[in-house]
Amino acid sequence: MTPLHALFDGRLPKLAMFDLDGTLVDSVPDLAAAVDRMLVQLGRAPAGVERVRLWVGNGARVLVRRALAGDLDHQGVDAAEAEAALALFMDAYADSHGLTRVYPGVPQTLDWLREHEVALALITNKPSRFLPELLADKGLDGYFRWIVGGDTLPQQKPDPAALFWVMAQAGVQAEEALFVGDSRNDVLAARAAGVACVALSYGYNHGQPIAEEGPALVLDALSALVDPTTGAELV
Ligand SMILES: O=C(O)COP(=O)(O)O
Ligand SMILES: [Mg+2]
16 A cells, blocks of 8 residues: 555545645755845845755745845845845746756656546645746646646635635545645645645755644655555654
8 A cells, every 4th residue: 555545545535736846846946046146136145045945935925035034034124125126036037947856756656646547736836927837847747737826816825725726626625635745834734724735854844844744744755655665654
């Protein structure tokens, strides 16, 4: 039995919803390059990859505010300055996917799920304008029947709205659905939607172990989800 079967009482979910950054792709090098370009254009010091890794997860607007504040807690950032900086970041990040890598085992796992007739969806806080080209460039287009970007709905994760929207489109109940992510936002959104959450340990959770957020299962590689030999245990 695979860990996925174990999560669903020996069956498979009808729908698997995926986070993108930190789950399917390691996008921090490109995000950091764009953040640093923005900071330098503003006459500030670059932040560097390691700090930007701590700040990714709540979409571009919050990432820019964190970069301006130099801190995860982005209090006191001037709203007009943040909007101007966001425009610089959006320009800098456009079409820059060259340093972004697909994590090991991702295409194989998506293929497996597709072969087993699990419907697939993508729910990311990344602005939607970046998605078509990024997904195509990384060979991840064509898998997802529904794609929700950070600006597709008024709410972003950790709000569960996107999960509810996709489940309604798919005609699937929460008990028949899975969410796979890397951060606290993903675990919280899944919990609020009543959906089982699998988390990847390698992603970006603001420097904290994702196990602390209490997902149903933590994996070190996505392929372990559908591998009957891993012996992964439910937590
Ligand atoms: O762009 C972000 O901040 C995070 O995107 P994600 O929801 O795919 O992790
Ligand atoms: Mg993520």
